[in-house]
Amino acid sequence: MAKRPSSRASESTGAESAVETSPEFSATETSEEATSETETSKSTALTAVAVAVEGLKEGASQARKAAGAFGPAVGRTVSKAVYTGCYGITYGVVFGGLMIGSLIPRNSVLAKGVRDGADSAVKAFAKRKEAKAAIASSEEGLAAT
Numbered sequence: 001m002a003k004r005p006s007s008r009a010s011e012s013t014g015a016e017s018a019v020e021t022s023p024e025f026s027a028t029e030t031s032e033e034a035t036s037e038t039e040t041s042k043s044t045a046l047t048a049v050a051v052a053v054e055g056l057k058e059g060a061s062q063a064r065k066a067a068g069a070f071g072p073a074v075g076r077t078v079s080k081a082v083y084t085g086c087y088g089i090t091y092g093v094v095f096g097g098l099m100i101g102s103l104i105p106r107n108s109v110l111a112k113g114v115r116d117g118a119d120s121a122v123k124a125f126a127k128r129k130e131a132k133a134a135i136a137s138s139e140e141g142l143a144a145t
Helices: 007-013 023-103 109-144
Strands: none
Touching: none
C-alpha cells in the first residue's frame, strides 16, 4: 500500500504537494488488494481441500489393501484353530481309549462286551450311511422325471 504524503510536510515547506492522493485511487487500490487477498485465500482453501481429498483416497486405498490381507489371515487363523481343536479332541479320545483298552484283560467278559459293542456300532453306522445314500438316489430319480 502506498504512503500518502503528510499534509504537515507540505505546510512546513511552503509548497503545495504535487502528488495529491485522490479518494478514487485509494478505494481502487484497497479493492484490488481485497480481491487479491480473497483469491489467495480461495486458492489456499482449494489447495487444502485437494490435499485432503488426495489423503482420503490414499487412506481408502491402504484400507482396501489391509482388508484384502486381513481376510485370508483370519481364514488361516480360524482354519488352524479348528484343525488344532479337532486334533486335540481326537488324540485325547483315541489315546484314552487305547489306555483303557490296554488295562482290560484280553479274554475277559469286559473285553468281549467292548468288542461286540464296537462291532455293532460299526454295522449300525454302515446301515445308516447306506440308507441315506438310497434316499438321496431316489430323490435324484424323482427330480429327473
